[in-house]
Amino acid sequence: MKPPQPRFLACAPAEAAERMVAGSTFDRSCAQCRARVMIAPSGRAALARTPETVVICYDCAIAQMAATGQGTIELAAPAAEIAREIRTTQPNTWRKRN
Numbered sequence: 001m002k003p004p005q006p007r008f009l010a011c012a013p014a015e016a017a018e019r020m021v022a023g024s025t026f027d028r029s030c031a032q033c034r035a036r037v038m039i040a041p042s043g044r045a046a047l048a049r050t051p052e053t054v055v056i057c058y059d060c061a062i063a064q065m066a067a068t069g070q071g072t073i074e075l076a077a078p079a080a081e082i083a084r085e086i087r088t089t090q091p092n093t094w095r096k097r098n
């Protein structure tokens with residue numbers, strides 16, 4: 001039997017994202033490159049439901065899928081919730097800290 005596929009949460013790198021969803025947190029890092037990532041409330045809720053999920057940045061997620069030719073993408077929350085988050089983004093305050 002094949003071991004279960006790990007589940008990843010692909011997140012925007014905190015320094016690169018120009019905008020953020022209100023209530024996003026910046027306390028986690030990419031499991032591969034260690035870049036600090038931004039996790040929106042929908043992602044935080046998904047992590048709370050499945051804590052074994054591996055946090056990874058978009059760049060590493062895309063590179064991994066390209067390298068392996070495997071991986072599917074699903075939304076971390078119902079589409080309407082993701083759409084609401086996208087519609088209400090604000091400038092990324094993390095970038096101005098530094």
Ligand SMILES: [Zn+2]
Pocket residue numbers: 030031032033034035056057058059060061
């Ligand atoms: Zn990464």
